Amino acid sequence: MIDRDHCLALDAGDPLRAFRDEFVLPEGVVYLVGNSLGALPRHAAERVRRAVQDEWGGQLVGGWNQAGWYGQPLTVGDRLAPLIGAGPGQVVVGNTTSIAIYQAVAAALRLRPERRVIVSDVQNFPTDHYMVQGLAGLLGGYEIRDFAAGRFDDAAVVLLSEVDYRTGARHDVPSITARVQEAGALMVWDLCHSVGAMEVDVSEADFALGCTYKYLNAGPGAPAFLYVNPRHHATAENVLSGWHGHAEPFAFEPDYRPAEGIRRFAVGTPHVLSFAALEAALDVWERVPMDQVRAKSMALTSLFVELVGDALELVSPADPAARGSQVSLRHADGYPIMRALIDRGVHGDFRAPDVLRFGFAPLYIRYADVYDAAVTLREVLDRELWRDEKYAQRLAVT
């Protein structure tokens, strides 16, 4: 029998418990949407203030040199690299996940010009599949094949998410990477729903990418990252060949000449203010033992699954090792149920058509929070509180 005192005891023994104080979390809210937008690291406000007032205000255009803005896509990439099992000079930061997908898939197609199949997961987060459709539509002559077909021997590239955004199911990176590469295709991993929630290792992948605003806590619309395996650095092409990827951007040469190494995947001028918050987020991550994050993540999701019991259908895998740091539940009236929960201070989100998602960010979610969330969910269901008319109306962003 699990009660709240048991959960409080688990919190007292949690080796990560001190990290919660480094985040701003509203009173009276259990925030289980860190898989969508991570919480604000307390010191990020000061870091962004410094970027605005001291750097932009004080150094003006000199900030490109003095404050290191020009180098940020690579210096921040180097700081992020350990979180995905990459080394220095292998990650570039900037743009959005959508843009990084386009760069990676297009580069892969150029590296496999004789192949005309792109394997993509129709269950993947939509933008992944949409970007592939846009690229294939522009090029013509490409087949987009669903990952579920399981055939890679004529594929140029396979694009897949390590953790599924809707179900939380986790793919096995090493075995799929090996299978894809043995078939002669290139492997692109989307890490949006795994980075910061578990130990990630893409060192065998050809490309990898992801956002930084979910478990990494870098703020709304924070810059994305792109990893390119060093074995492709000399040959991979960035079709979005902007001046920041040029060998000598300030030589103002008429023709594009790619930089050596990962810099060739930089595109335009980096969004400096958004980078500042990402830097603050990485200040925290540099002190976090990722094995403890994964252990706590599995414990939190397992506790939630156990406490919810059979009140709702479990969409996520029952085995914690087979899922990310989220639990997805199914109900035909998932939308009003989630609205009723939020009204009672338990914040999850809803993914059409019928999935309730609960994300457990191990740096700031406590076992007692899990307990409170599960109890509230059972109450909303048992007392049918979600049938109130006010919960039916859809918001722009769900």
Next chain:
Amino acid sequence: MIDRDHCLALDAGDPLRAFRDEFVLPEGVVYLVGNSLGALPRHAAERVRRAVQDEWGGQLVGGWNQAGWYGQPLTVGDRLAPLIGAGPGQVVVGNTTSIAIYQAVAAALRLRPERRVIVSDVQNFPTDHYMVQGLAGLLGGYEIRDFAAGRFDDAAVVLLSEVDYRTGARHDVPSITARVQEAGALMVWDLCHSVGAMEVDVSEADFALGCTYKYLNAGPGAPAFLYVNPRHHATAENVLSGWHGHAEPFAFEPDYRPAEGIRRFAVGTPHVLSFAALEAALDVWERVPMDQVRAKSMALTSLFVELVGDALELVSPADPAARGSQVSLRHADGYPIMRALIDRGVHGDFRAPDVLRFGFAPLYIRYADVYDAAVTLREVLDRELWRDEKYAQRLAVT
């Protein structure tokens, strides 16, 4: 004979003089690099703080609805539209200029599938030409022709900057647009060096784009904008077909279905913190009479040209109506000369191989600043102060 008192009198009569106090400018510096990175609007710091602490920290994921983050690419686009002669629902904000160039040129090629020539200006800011090269390289079968060749009758698209970044020369938008369109090609204008410096009218253009961190003062790496003429809204394709351009992003449909209107040109998740500074910058612009900006801009650049006299070769057009808000001068030792100037508090920049650029942002540059800058430049030249060894060493960003 122009002396400093005459310039002070001009400042006293300047109808825009009050705007200077709305910007943070370092003591003892004449900042003539507003054409590269505009100065910090005083209240932007508070607007960004609010985005970080009140919106991200206080609303968390709810900010997408409550703080209006989700709508920002279009709501901010509507606020920016009057500055380029566009109407509501015609401008989308986000990404970088490089990305916007790719979107516009690719969309134009799709609208003119029977034509295989892209006209681009080899003298244009390099990223424009580089992005075209990347796109043409990906597609194959396209000729890139220099704008100077003057032939458009077989061109799909013409990409050109209204004001040249290096020389400051201004193209005539209406006449070139008409010529290009009469030849059956589509016209894409890059407004990076004109928006915020003069009245801009792209209402006849097919596409237009630009950055917001130069004369618009929206901060380092602020989001770019993309204008699409309403006559193309139903047919133009965004090849960077990310989820934010989908008709129903939160329906999570497997196939891309473009939104109606300008929203289809949105791509990924907007960089919210960078948007906040842009919003603050637009708060200022909404009170600025653009005809006064252009009048003062021409007066400032003319004053500088007159005061510099024949001390250096004038690269910019001598007629103020034929140039933007910058004056470019040529000297084989331009780099050390600019370093020596900066050392004496006059900040311009250098563009390889031999151009010294001086930008005059009419909202915060005074006639007396122009006087001081010209006197300092003459002193550096007359006394050969730039020959000091310390000025020879190149910085990463020039």
